[in-house]
Amino acid sequence: MGHCQDREGLVAAITQWIFENGGNILHLDQHVDPNVSRFFIRVEWDLSSFAIGKNEISDRFKSQVAEQLQLDWSITFSDARPKMVVFVSKEGHCLWDILARYQSEEWNVEIPLIISNHEKFESVARQFGIPFYLFPIARENKSAQERKELDLLEKLKVDFVVLARYMQILSDEFVACYKNPIINIHHSFLPAFAGAKPYHQAYERGVKLIGATAHYVTSVLDEGPIIEQDIVRVSHRDSVSDMIRRGRDLEKVVLSRAIFLHLNRQVIVHGNRTVVFT
Amino acid sequence: MGHCQDREGLVAAITQWIFENGGNILHLDQHVDPNVSRFFIRVEWDLSSFAIGKNEISDRFKSQVAEQLQLDWSITFSDARPKMVVFVSKEGHCLWDILARYQSEEWNVEIPLIISNHEKFESVARQFGIPFYLFPIARENKSAQERKELDLLEKLKVDFVVLARYMQILSDEFVACYKNPIINIHHSFLPAFAGAKPYHQAYERGVKLIGATAHYVTSVLDEGPIIEQDIVRVSHRDSVSDMIRRGRDLEKVVLSRAIFLHLNRQVIVHGNRTVVFT
Amino acid sequence: MGHCQDREGLVAAITQWIFENGGNILHLDQHVDPNVSRFFIRVEWDLSSFAIGKNEISDRFKSQVAEQLQLDWSITFSDARPKMVVFVSKEGHCLWDILARYQSEEWNVEIPLIISNHEKFESVARQFGIPFYLFPIARENKSAQERKELDLLEKLKVDFVVLARYMQILSDEFVACYKNPIINIHHSFLPAFAGAKPYHQAYERGVKLIGATAHYVTSVLDEGPIIEQDIVRVSHRDSVSDMIRRGRDLEKVVLSRAIFLHLNRQVIVHGNRTVVFT
């Protein structure tokens, strides 16, 4: 998976290298964004008769292909099992959806712990055999608590964080310090109804559709690169609490789709936009 | 069709009056908005054996039912044929869609004229046998031109106006003077991307859905009561011009659905929200 | 909730009775199906100042309203907590979704037991503290096992059954004997791809949408009255296993929507069609 300045011969160079080393391409997705003259590519190939050993692939790709093309790239192996930590508060539907998939082994992921600012889901975590860390957040301890959270994420070598309706805004320091991706679910079709109480805002505005948006977290609230969105139709009959109820199904499905895309390395971020190869 | 302060016995009172006069209810939709304690009702009944003559129905309903209930109401007859004027600029897809339905007699409506600030669709109007009035708008003549448009709408007793991708913002004076409904199509899922170039905004934000919104025009741009919205999925492969192309189908269908709902008297406006009885 | 032969004055008669006894109507939905001259109504009213005691409401409604109108009717109270039994086999996503909502108290329902023909979800049932009954089905014992299941349902006074991807076809005898509703989720947009392996059928046919259908079970497989359906877009890139994965989210959400509608008494069955008041 990689991207670089667009120019002639990029697909040829990459596919030729795979071919010459005996790899068979299973999937290839390529995209050129003409606005920014940027080339994006995602290739999946079969290693069963590949001439280069697994440990050397990255080095060889770097020296033989990537450096010359000035490609911003990464290679992962489909048997890798990333570590994902879930942050949750008092709304459990996204957490439940994640845990059900986890226990069903729907995703190739490990959840080494759940972090929360409330104790509400401690017993649920226990029910699924996952350690639960409680970090209550108040104005005066926020910075210290986040520091502890960051230490924990680092100690456990967590690959990415999922905010499953975590109702605390992560501080700029947290976002700046944590170098790995953070995926958030916002309960509106962003950029509409950013910020607090989006269903109340949607009700007030009288919209006929409500939505949910999964995005990577950046330092600007609700403005990070969007991974996935979806909507459901509402009517004047839907009160705010009906919207909240109907939105729950949307949120959990949109968030889980985004996690799946992220786990499959189908998402490339460039600037504030994503290329999602599906 | 009416609404009033909610209290006990409203449905009973209205349906009893219809029943006692020999009307058979074909459709009845009722809605109570508990947030504002407001009661909304739409009733369609058969006049074939109704005891009250068509000319007297409104008066009798007023004195026997509406005044007592303090109902904000209107009665229309399904054979009425309202007059609708279409405003258009240089984007023709909504106009074409309206004209095709008009010539096919899909709607029970009369289009006595088309108004534009550009001559582009003059021949199309002629092709459909509809008078076309050209009012080019510049900063210095806007007020005078709008005055002429208003005179024309009044002279022809136009029932409502449709802005079919009319790219001029109607002045506050126009909106204040024209007492009948104005329906606009905005090419985004409002409130996201209000104002100019919504598809460019959508592209920049990297959304995964684009939308269209049909709404009644009020003095605040793109903030009137929403009648209908819909979306279509986009991806990183869609350039701004792809979004514009795909959005055209959305806009025309959403606008035409809103016109149909309006023509069928299925929409009640209250505050900045609509009750749409479908 | 009721339906009867359509004729004049039905809404008036019912609402007048509620009004005269001091009830305030919260929701009223009414529908006339002109094809079969059938009138359907669902009324929710507030009992706080209702003149008739809770225990007598049904009797009084029967003698004072329903008999005269020849209404096929039922009255339920919003604080009732129906008993629902879930049947499951080896696919757990619908079960998980139901259990997460159950533990979150999203629905006003009691799940006294889970029935399965496989032991796979025994530990999951235990995790949620719900009794699990295993009835392995083979050709020779099917009839006897179903008899035991029916006895259990009867003994526990179960109000309705949900087949949450239960992969055994209930025998005609079971369906005939069990008088309460059975809700099934079928993993296609019926009537397309009825029967076995609908995703394989969908793949073979090359459809661009896959769907899920929640319906009441009748003696004819996959042909009962439809409560809810939804679809998701697929492409040539989706293999059968991709469809199965993407369909899971659809199935669980569609089934849970149907259960919610059923629990809220928003569904009236007439013939092989449903009136769903939303």
Add this chain to the structure above:
Amino acid sequence: MGHCQDREGLVAAITQWIFENGGNILHLDQHVDPNVSRFFIRVEWDLSSFAIGKNEISDRFKSQVAEQLQLDWSITFSDARPKMVVFVSKEGHCLWDILARYQSEEWNVEIPLIISNHEKFESVARQFGIPFYLFPIARENKSAQERKELDLLEKLKVDFVVLARYMQILSDEFVACYKNPIINIHHSFLPAFAGAKPYHQAYERGVKLIGATAHYVTSVLDEGPIIEQDIVRVSHRDSVSDMIRRGRDLEKVVLSRAIFLHLNRQVIVHGNRTVVFT
């Protein structure tokens, strides 16, 4: 655009050839169907500094690439303007939608004539300046009339035919004789409700979604490869005529999307399935 038996090095071989001749790849889409071990590719490249003259590209591609790879391929130039003939009967919404796009020059296509079995749209064709040929079909003249239609299509070197709600079933002879693609719109989400009166069938079955399907015509009615499908939600309130009305918008948009995809050479047929590169 091409497809062949999948094996190693296909992408490399094709992209290398383009690169070596100075072409810059604008879009590349590739798909491997592992079920049939088939490789599909669509490449768009810029000819501005391509070393091979436009007239020789096909020959050179054939001898230098395609023959060796046993590729089933075709090359078209984006400035080509295919000839499309529209067949219509008495339902005009798809025709209108096509004609509006045609006159707006939304598509790069030529419509040299419209064929119908009814005179209804003769004046509409004239309004758009397109020759209209009337071929009334009765049992006894069907074969002769179809022969004349085929002669006309051949004489005008028509590239493809669109059945825009043409209510005559083309005979097997017609389908067998006409070697170019025929695109049909069927007013249901196939395979549900194939054959006559799909909205009546949908109403009877009580579905909660209605759909439309654009597909290539083969000798088996409504069973050809599907290009595009979409659905719209309906309820018990929708009568058959409501479904027909709401379906019209679906049909015209789905058909026009399919025509656009076909015109852009984004569709590859293999067996009874399509690969649609979007």
